[in-house]
Amino acid sequence: MPNTVSYARDIRPLFTAMDVEHMRPMGVLLDDFTYMSDPGHAQGVLDQVSSGSMPPARQRRAAVGPTTSSAVQDWINDGFKL
Numbered sequence: 001m002p003n004t005v006s007y008a009r010d011i012r013p014l015f016t017a018m019d020v021e022h023m024r025p026m027g028v029l030l031d032d033f034t035y036m037s038d039p040g041h042a043q044g045v046l047d048q049v050s051s052g053s054m055p056p057a058r059q060r061r062a063a064v065g066p067t068t069s070s071a072v073q074d075w076i077n078d079g080f081k082l
Contacts, residue, residue: 005075007033007082014068019054037080046072 005011015030028045029035036042048054050069075081 004078004081005071007036007075007080010071011036011075014071023054033082037082039076039080042072042076042080046076 012031012033020031023030028041030045036045045054046069049072
């Protein structure tokens with residue numbers, strides 16, 4: 001049986017301190033399990049990483065890739081485990 005995707009182990013580490021700081025003023029709390037486990041918030045984050053718009057180009061690092069999108073989608077499907 002495959003491991004369930006965990007926010008603490010698998011999702012939170014995907015986002016750098018810069019990601020967290022950049023998104024916080026917009027009300028997106030990447031480092032907050034309660035915020036992220038809201039289905040609407042999780043879907044919004046998934047939409048951003050899937051579209052390649054996270055992180056913004058001005059951060060001068062590669063967009064979060066398909067592995068991140070897949071992990072977030074799996075976490076949503078697995079029921080938002082801590």
